[in-house]
Amino acid sequence: MQSQTSRLGLTLFGLYLLLYGGFVLLNAFAPTTMEETPLAGVNIAILYGFGLIIAAFVLALIYGIFSKSSDDDAMDEVAKDGNG
C-alpha cells in the first residue's frame, strides 16, 4: 500500500481536504467574507467555488502524470493473484 503512487495520492488528498474544509468552514462561520469582490467584480463565493472545481482537475492531472507504472504493475499482479 505504501507505494510512491499511493503516497502521492494521499498528499494530494490532504491538500484538497484543506482547500475544501476551508471553503466549508468559511461559509459556515464567516459567510460575509463570501460577499467580497476582490477580482473583476466577482465575489469570493464564485471565485472560490470555481477554484475548487478547477483545483480538483489540476490535482487529478498531477496525480495522473506522476503516478508510476511500476506501482501499477505490482497492483495488477495482486489483483490477479487475489481473484484468480
Added chain:
Amino acid sequence: MIYEPSLTAVVFFFGFVGLTLGLSFYLGRKAKSSEGYFAAHGQIPWFVNGVAFAGDYLSAASFLGICGMIAVSGYDGFLYSIGFLAGWIVALFVVAEPMKRLGKFTFADALNAKFDSPGIKLAAGVSTLAVSVFYLIPQMVGAGVLVQPLLGLPHWAGVLIVGAVVIFIVVTAGMVSTTWVQFLKGALLVIFSAVLTVLILERGFKVEPVPEESQTITKTADGQTLVNGEPKGTKPGENSLRPVGTLSKLPNGQTETGPLGPLEFFSVLQNSEVVLWKKQPPVEENGAVTTEYKPEPTPGSRVLRPGESSKFAGIRRDNLIDKLNFVSLMLALFCGTASLPHILIRYYTVKDVAAARKSTIVGIGTIGFFYILTLYMGLGAMTSGAMDVSNSNMAAPLLALSISKLLFAIISAIAFTTVLGTVSGLILASAGAVAHDLVGSFFGRSMTDHEQVRIAKLASVVVGVIAIVLGILFEGFNVGYLVGWAFSVAASANLPALVMLLFWKGVTKQGVIAAVIVGMTSSLAWILLSADTFATVYGWPAEDALVPFSQPGIVTIPLGFATLVVVSLLTGGKAE
C-alpha cells in the same frame, strides 16, 4: 404552467430513445457470461469509461435539481455542485485503485477480499440495495416531471416509460450497453450544456418592468385547481401561470447589455436587481388552500452569495446547530461519492489499475466542467423570462425553450436519457448485489455463471418494478432532497469499512459487518427522526423532531469509523 407538447420534441425524443435501445440490444448480444454482464469483460476503454462516469453521476438531481435550485434562489444550489465534485477527490486518491485491485463484480467483493465471509457479503449487499433504492426514487420522480411538458403525458406515465425502457436495457444487455448508453448521454449532456451556456452569454441581460401582481394556485375543497382565481386551462375564461424571471435593474441605468464574457456575466449580475418569486406559506379558507408566489426585487449581490435559500439560511444565523447542519451536509457530499455502489462498480469495467485511474481523471474533468456550467444555466434560467414558479425542476429545459423550440426538444430528450442512464446503472448495481452478494451468501454455495446472470436479470425486473411504484408514490417530492439522503446513507454505511481496510491491518470481519450495519441504520434512523422529514414527509411540526439537526453525516460517519475500530479491537484476538 401548462405545456404544449411539440411535434419536434416528440420526434426527437422517440428517435433518441429508439437509438439508445437499438444500441443496447446490439451491444448486448455478446454479454452472456457473468463477467460480461456485470463487468463488461473489463474491456471498456478508459476514456469511454471516464465519460460514462459522468453519465452515471450527472443524474436528474444534478441537471434538473441544481439548475432549478440556482434559478429559484441563486448561489446556494451551486454548493451542491461543489460538494458533488469534491467527492471525486476521495474516489480518485483513496478508493479507485484499491477497489480495482480487490474486487471483481461488486462493492461487497472489495470489502470481502481479505475475509471471504458470507456475513460481510450480506451486510454490504443490503447496504448496496438500500442506497440504490434511495437514489432511484428521485430519478424516477424526475422522469415523471420531464414527460409532462415533453409529451403532454401525466406523471405516472413518465415513470412507467422510464421503468420499462430501463428494465429492457438492463435485462437484454448488462454492463456493456449500460456503459455505452452512459457514455453517449454524458457526452451529449456536457456538450449541449456548453451550447446553452454560450447562448446565455450571447444573449446577455435585459431590463423588464417589475411585475406588480403576484400569482396564486388554489386547490378548492372539491378538488379543482384554480390559477390566479380562474380554472386552470388555456381556453377563454381559464388561466395558466405566467412564465417569470426578469431583471428589474442593470448597473448604471443600462437597459440591455448585449453579449457578456464569462466573468462579466457575474460582475454585471452582482450590481443588478433580479425579480425573485417567493413562495408564501399556504393559506386555508373554507377548505380551499391557496399558495401565493410574490415578486420580490432582490439585489444581485444577495443572489450571488451563499445562505439566501431557506435550506442554507442557517449559515447566516448565530446558531451553532444550524451551522453544524451545513457542515454535516457538505461532509456527506464529500464522502458520499466514493461510497455509491453504482459508481464503484464502474471500476470493474476497465482492464487495470492505470485505466481505473485515467478514467477517474477523465470523469473529474467532464463532471467538473458540467458543474461550472450549472451556475450559468441556473442564473440564465433565473433571468430567462421562461420560469415556472410552481416547479423549479423544469428550469433547465424551460431555459432552452426561451432560446428555441428545437433546443428545448434536444435538452429535454437528453434530460430524459440522463434519467434512463442513471436508473439503469442503479438497477444493475442492485441486481449485482442481489445475485452476487445476497443470494450467493444466503445459499452458501457458488452458482454457475449462467444462474448468476439469470438471477440478476430477475432481480433487475423486481427492483425496476419497485422503483416504478416508489416513483409514482413520491410525485411532487423535492428531487435534490432524496439524493442528499442517499449520499448520507452511502457515506455512513460504506466509507468507514472501505477506508479502514486500506489503512489499518487490525480490521476484523466482525468489525466490517458492524460498521456497515451501524452506519446504515444510524443514518437512516437519523433521517427518519429529523425535522426535515417531520415537516415534509409526515406533515408534523418540525420542532418535535428527535434529533438536533437534519443532516446525519457529521455524527454517523464518525460513528461508523468508531464502531469498526471498537468491534475490531474486541474481536481481534479471535480473528480467523
